Amino acid sequence: MFTGIVEELGEVISVEPAGTSGEAVLLTVRGPLASSDAGHGDSIAVNGVCLTVVELGEGTFTADVMKESLDRSSLGSLVPGSPVNLERAARSDGRLGGHIVQGHVDGTAVLLSRAPGDKWDVLRFALAPELSPYVVEKGSITVDGTSLTVSAVSDPGALEESFEVSLIPATLEATTLGGLAVGAVVNVEVDVIAKYVERITAVARARESART
Structure with missing residues (x-):
């Protein structure tokens, strides 16, 4: 389990095919903090996706x-x-600074617009219809592993369903969202509690219904 509080901005070192089918990859990432106390089999969220460490290097993990x-x-x-x-x-x-994040991405979203402000940026993302109820x-x-509060949502049944988040300077500086360009694709995980309730x-x- 994660909280959506990004600890470190890492950098991809390599992406190599894994196995003979070509349907999987070995991802190596430089992340001195994330790998500092990691062991084989530990979980690290990469852009919100829970991955299992299979190899460790000097400040890197695969x-x-x-x-x-x-x-x-x-x-x-x-x-x-x-x-x-x-x-x-x-x-x-530890403290639950964000919210309960599983690292099980529900899908992706596309950044439709970003409006810079004096103290925050407002980002609007397209929302897949199947995720809209949540x-x-x-x-x-959770957007690319970052726990965020939804500041606005489109009306139900809108031609283009979307949601907005407002990012403070600390989030813009500490995550990849600060440099996100319009058209970029991000990982989205909705609140697991909503899925359980449904x-x-x-x-x-x-x-x-079966009893009647």
């Missing part, structure tokens, strides 16, 4: 990225030199 992760996220577009947001798995005795104003969302409700309704 992780397997399977086809499911490549299909669901933007990790397949990473190249050597790409900056990435890094977060180590949360400690049970995103609410003042709720939590599932519980759906099961309850199905059982009630």
Whole structure:
């Protein structure tokens, strides 16, 4: 589990094919802090995707990225030199500074616009229709591994569904979101609590329907 509080801006060192099928890659990232106390099998979130450490180097770590992760996220577009947001798995005795983040990306979103302000930037992202029910104003969302508060959402059924987040200077400086250009693709994870509520409700309704 993670909290969405990015600890370090890392850099992709290499992206190498893994296995014979070509459907997975070995991703090596430079992240002195993230790798400082990591061990084989530990979890590190890279742009919000939970990856398992398979090898450690001097200030670097390597992780397997399977086809499911490549299909669901933007990790397949990473190249050597790409900056990435890094977060180590949360400690049970630590503070939950963001919100509960699993590192299981639900999909991607495209940056539609960014409006700079005196103290913050407002970023608007396209929202996939299947994720729209889980995103609410003042709720939590994870964008490229960064825990953010939703500042606005489009009306239900809008021609182009979207959500907005307002980024303070600290977030702009400490994450990749500060340099994000319009058209960029980011990883999105919606609030897991909303997904559980939907599932519980759906099961309850199905059982009630079966009894009638």
